[in-house]
Each structure stands twice: as C-alpha cells, then as structure tokens.
Amino acid sequence: MEWKLDKQSDIPLYQQIANFIQKRIAYGEYPPGTLLPSERTLAKELGVNRGTVVTAYDVLYSHGTIERIKGSGTKVHKDVWGLTRSRIPNWDLYVERGSFLPNLPIYQHIRGEIHGKDLINFASGELAHDLMPYDIFKEILAKKEFHQSLGYEHPQGNLGLRDRIVKHLEDYKNIKCSSQSVLITSGAQQALHLVIQCLLNHGDAIAYEDPSYAHSLPLFRSAGIKTFKLPVGPNGINPEDILYLYQRHKIRMVFLNPIFQNPTGSILSLNNRKRVLEIARELGVPIVEDDPYSLISFSNDIDTSTLKSLDDRGHVLYISSFSKIAASGLRIGWIVGPDNVIQRLADAKQQIDFGHSIFPQWMAAEFLDSDLFSTNIKYLVHKLIEKRDILISNLEEELSDHLSFHVPEGGIHLWCRLRDEINEYQLLERALRNGVAFVPGSLLGSKSGYIRLTYGRVESKLIQEGIVRLKKSMF
Ligand SMILES: Cc1ncc(COP(=O)(O)O)c(C=O)c1O
Known part of the structure; x- marks a missing residue:
C-alpha cells in the first residue's frame, strides 16, 4: 500500500484508516465484494498496532460498509452501494474478458515482492542505480537549453x-x-x-x-x-x-x-x-x-x-x-x-x-x-565486469556444490543450472522470505532446474550478502 498515515494529524489513526478505505470504496476502486487485507497484514504495512486496524474495521462494520465472513476474511459489503440504486458493473468479468492477456501470476507475484521493498534484487533485468548516468543527465539539464516543440x-x-x-x-x-x-x-x-x-x-x-x-x-x-x-x-x-x-x-x-x-x-x-x-x-x-x-x-x-x-x-x-x-x-x-x-x-x-x-x-x-556517452559505456563495462566477478567468486565460494554456469562475456545476466533437485519456485519463496530475489528459469524457458541472477541490477556491496541469503534458502 503506497498510502501513508499522517502521524502528526489530530485525526486518530484508526479514523484515518477507516476514511481511506471509505474513500477507495466511494471512488469505485474497491468494488462490493473486494477482499480487504487481514488486520495483521494491514497493521504491518502501515506500521501500526493490530488493535488500530481492528478499531478501523469496527467503525466500517458498524456503518455497514464492510462485512466479516467466517473463513473468507473481511470484504467490502456486497450491498454497499445498494442505497444509491445504481447498478455496479461486474469489473471482474471485464478484467477477465480483455483480449490483452495479463502477466503470469508468478510474475505478478515477483513484481509485487520486489517493488519498493528492501531486498537484494537479482531479478529485475535492468541496471543498478549506481550504474545509471544521473550526474551526466544533471549536467545536460544544467548546460543545455530546451528549445523543442511541445x-x-x-x-x-x-x-x-x-x-x-x-x-x-x-x-x-x-x-x-x-x-x-x-x-x-x-x-x-x-x-x-x-x-x-x-x-x-x-x-x-x-x-x-x-x-x-x-x-x-x-x-x-x-x-x-x-x-x-x-x-x-x-x-x-x-x-x-x-x-x-x-x-x-x-x-x-x-x-x-x-x-x-x-x-x-x-x-x-x-x-x-x-x-x-x-x-x-x-x-x-x-x-x-x-x-x-x-x-x-x-x-x-x-x-x-x-x-x-x-x-x-x-x-x-x-x-x-x-x-x-x-x-x-x-x-x-x-x-x-x-x-x-x-x-x-x-x-x-x-x-x-x-x-x-x-x-x-x-x-x-x-x-x-555528448562525449560523455562513450565515457559512460566504458565506465559501465568496467563496473559490470566488477559485479559479474564479485557474483561469480561468491557463487564459487558458497554454492559451487549446488549450481553451475558459463561465465558471460557481456550483458547483465548469469544463467545458473541447479545441480540438485531443487524446485525453483519453492527456492524463490524461501529466498524472498530471506530478502533476496531472482527469476526461476522455467519462467523464461521450457526447462526447469535453472535460475537467472541479474548481476547488473545489484549494488556491488550487496552481492556477497545476496549470495549468503540465497545459500540460506537452498536448504
Ligand atoms: C532481450 C530483451 N529485449 C527487450 C527488452 C526490453 O527492454 P526495454 O526496457 O528497452 O523495453 C529486454 C529487457 O530486459 C531484453 O532483455
């Protein structure tokens, strides 16, 4: 949840939570029947006591906005808009019918796990922030005037x-x-x-x-x-x-x-x-x-x-x-x-x-x-070699009994074969719990027993810790 509580506000925290949920319902973002997060999960996400969320849900429950269904959790009341006599579109049906297919659920899961979270990310296929040309872009913005048509x-x-x-x-x-x-x-x-x-x-x-x-x-x-x-x-x-x-x-x-x-x-x-x-x-x-x-x-x-x-x-x-x-x-x-x-x-x-x-x-x-383009490529290559080598030496030290790989001569990915009968998806779940992410090989191809570790995405100083966490997840 990206919304944050205002802890300086005079409005009690439980009331802020209740107001937030009520607003989402009013805007149609939480249609009738939407499953709300459990009290424990929401409390963890917002950094409050579970009791604060319980009180917020009690308030919504007393207004008839939500219902508690045994075994199914807390949901937006199915009749919540009944009073207005308007007919609610069945968004679930629309969502399922679109001709453009959604990502596989496992991808959505990985994306949800890594986005904005503080884990060591060998999963995203992109450059690390310490490799992106922030300073060059700043220099361009400071020196060049923008005269383009809008x-x-x-x-x-x-x-x-x-x-x-x-x-x-x-x-x-x-x-x-x-x-x-x-x-x-x-x-x-x-x-x-x-x-x-x-x-x-x-x-x-x-x-x-x-x-x-x-x-x-x-x-x-x-x-x-x-x-x-x-x-x-x-x-x-x-x-x-x-x-x-x-x-x-x-x-x-x-x-x-x-x-x-x-x-x-x-x-x-x-x-x-x-x-x-x-x-x-x-x-x-x-x-x-x-x-x-x-x-x-x-x-x-x-x-x-x-x-x-x-x-x-x-x-x-x-x-x-x-x-x-x-x-x-x-x-x-x-x-x-x-x-x-x-x-x-x-x-x-x-x-x-x-x-x-x-x-x-x-x-x-x-x-x-700019001349800085070629300088940047040289820097990038130098740093990527460094990341690749740190990753490889750590893998050789910690996990050589469990996986093998060919050393790439360019790019940002290392494709590893798991030596043991390890289920990549179970490994991923354990790894995510231990604070490290990678992509299971069978998401990328027809063979199981592989994982992709993207060294380009990780800060060099975190690679060693990432491999320690991965090792911990193996067993
Ligand atoms: C082979 C390949 N093609 C295309 C893309 C998409 O890249 P872009 O960010 O340029 O859309 C990627 C990104 O990982 C890639 O690895």
Whole structure:
C-alpha cells in the first residue's frame, strides 16, 4: 500500500484508516465484494498496532460498509452501494474478458515482492542505480537549453534523436541506415509489440529462443501467434533448427537476441550469425534481431557484429534500446527496418500513443551527442565486469556444490543450472522470505532446474550478502 498515515494529524489513526478505505470504496476502486487485507497484514504495512486496524474495521462494520465472513476474511459489503440504486458493473468479468492477456501470476507475484521493498534484487533485468548516468543527465539539464516543440511529435519520433541514432549505429555497430528507416519506441518492448501486432496475424507461426526474454511471450500469446522453440545452448541457437521448424510449421518470422542473450548470456558465433542470414535469404523469412546488450561487451576480442550489420539484403528488423546502456526509466528504444515497415509501425504507434514524449527523446539525443556517452559505456563495462566477478567468486565460494554456469562475456545476466533437485519456485519463496530475489528459469524457458541472477541490477556491496541469503534458502 503506497498510502501513508499522517502521524502528526489530530485525526486518530484508526479514523484515518477507516476514511481511506471509505474513500477507495466511494471512488469505485474497491468494488462490493473486494477482499480487504487481514488486520495483521494491514497493521504491518502501515506500521501500526493490530488493535488500530481492528478499531478501523469496527467503525466500517458498524456503518455497514464492510462485512466479516467466517473463513473468507473481511470484504467490502456486497450491498454497499445498494442505497444509491445504481447498478455496479461486474469489473471482474471485464478484467477477465480483455483480449490483452495479463502477466503470469508468478510474475505478478515477483513484481509485487520486489517493488519498493528492501531486498537484494537479482531479478529485475535492468541496471543498478549506481550504474545509471544521473550526474551526466544533471549536467545536460544544467548546460543545455530546451528549445523543442511541445506539440505532437513526428510519428516516427523526434528527427534530432533519429539522426543521432543513425550516427550512433554507424559509429558503434557498423549499421548503415537513414533517419527515415528509424522509429523511436517506448523501449525495445514496444518495438517488439508493434512488430507482433502489425506484421503478424492470429495463427501465424514464429520461432523464438528457448529460454528467452520472458516479456515477449505474453505478447505472442495475446496476439494468438503460434510459437516454436529454438533451443539455446552455451553458443546460442543452432541455425539449422530454423530450417527444421520452417519445413514443419511454415515459420513467418524468427526472433533472436544473438549477442549476450537474455537470460543465458550466450553469444551466437560469427559463423552461425552468417548461417542464420543465409537461411533467412533461402527461405525469405525476416529476422527480428533484439539487441539491447551488444555494446556492453567485456572483451575487445569478441566479435559483436550484429546480424543487421552483416545483412546486405534487408532481412533483419533491428531493435535496440537505452535501457541496458543508460537508464531503463528513460523508455527510449528504436527499431530499424525497411521504410514501408517503419511507416506501418509508426502509423500504429501514432494510433496507440500519438508519439513518444519529447522530454526523454531530447535527453537521449543530448546524451548521444555528448562525449560523455562513450565515457559512460566504458565506465559501465568496467563496473559490470566488477559485479559479474564479485557474483561469480561468491557463487564459487558458497554454492559451487549446488549450481553451475558459463561465465558471460557481456550483458547483465548469469544463467545458473541447479545441480540438485531443487524446485525453483519453492527456492524463490524461501529466498524472498530471506530478502533476496531472482527469476526461476522455467519462467523464461521450457526447462526447469535453472535460475537467472541479474548481476547488473545489484549494488556491488550487496552481492556477497545476496549470495549468503540465497545459500540460506537452498536448504
Ligand atoms: C532481450 C530483451 N529485449 C527487450 C527488452 C526490453 O527492454 P526495454 O526496457 O528497452 O523495453 C529486454 C529487457 O530486459 C531484453 O532483455
């Protein structure tokens, strides 16, 4: 609960609680029949004695606002709005009927457990706050004047930012494109969503990596897409599996995250990247390359050429974002592709949100323009190596009998195989109770017995304690 009691107020605490619940009911946020938190839970959340909540509930009960049902707990009274004679919509039914599917309950559970709570977070796939460029953004805000139009933006995104992304792609990734072939999106996630919604249809078949980035999976399900798996090993997928799936299921699109894959950290060998493109050409099937991590490579010896940079015939739709190289909260991503595709996606984005907010676009453009961008990437890589190494040495010391892993050469995730017959979900529950979070592997792929530990998200000084807590949760 985000609401807080005002302990300085003259209004007694129990009355503040009763007023708060009454207001939520009046605003329609707690419809009739809503289960209220138990007295003990609410008291814990608000930091008061259980007796204070009991009194608040007594007040609401005496007004007929809530009812206490034996065995079911305390609920908003089903007739609470009966006096007004208005008919209450059955929101539960609406909520269940929507065509856009909700996240899996286990995901909602993890999100609820980590959001705003003081636990050691190896679960969220983002950078830690000590890696985000707060000072650089402050400097930009202090030095640069904002002269952008505050009207609706171009449906493809701010031209200044698109020009900088074109230059960035050429300088850092050897990808050649023009601002016309770039669409700015709300992170890579929106780019994936637009591709699925605009270029595929109900019943189409696609191939995707197993395991893979979990948040693309509900998008496929909501769109009624048939999904077929490309198993990912320590060196990424086997390109021949694409051929195999195509022959059996007439695959219409292939989704890959070839460099420092989420969650395995694997990198597809250069030969296999070339083979994927050969197959795409042979079959005339487009590849959606999701590439948030290739810039955070831990060694200059690794060839991180993207599929897009090797693609000379236009088979690849290329997606990337600022989330893993600057800040996930900026919500800046981009997709590069043929003009007709970009225009189709931009048209859809315009219908959905009338274009991206100018403020993060302006900030992203200034950041890309500044010398501090490349300094920041170097710093980021240095700190990520440090975090990865601290994590690995602690795992080797504390848990080497219980899990194994391949050391990733870039990115932010460590994919660990559990050696014992440990149920990942039970492990997660124990871990959450001990104040540490991770993602169970079977949420990301078809195999159980794995967990994903995201070292990029944790402050270095907390990693050791996180692993001690994880160890405590193993038994
Ligand atoms: C492979 C992959 N694609 C897309 C995303 C979404 O990122 P964004 O914050 O840019 O939407 C993530 C985030 O974890 C990811 O790992």
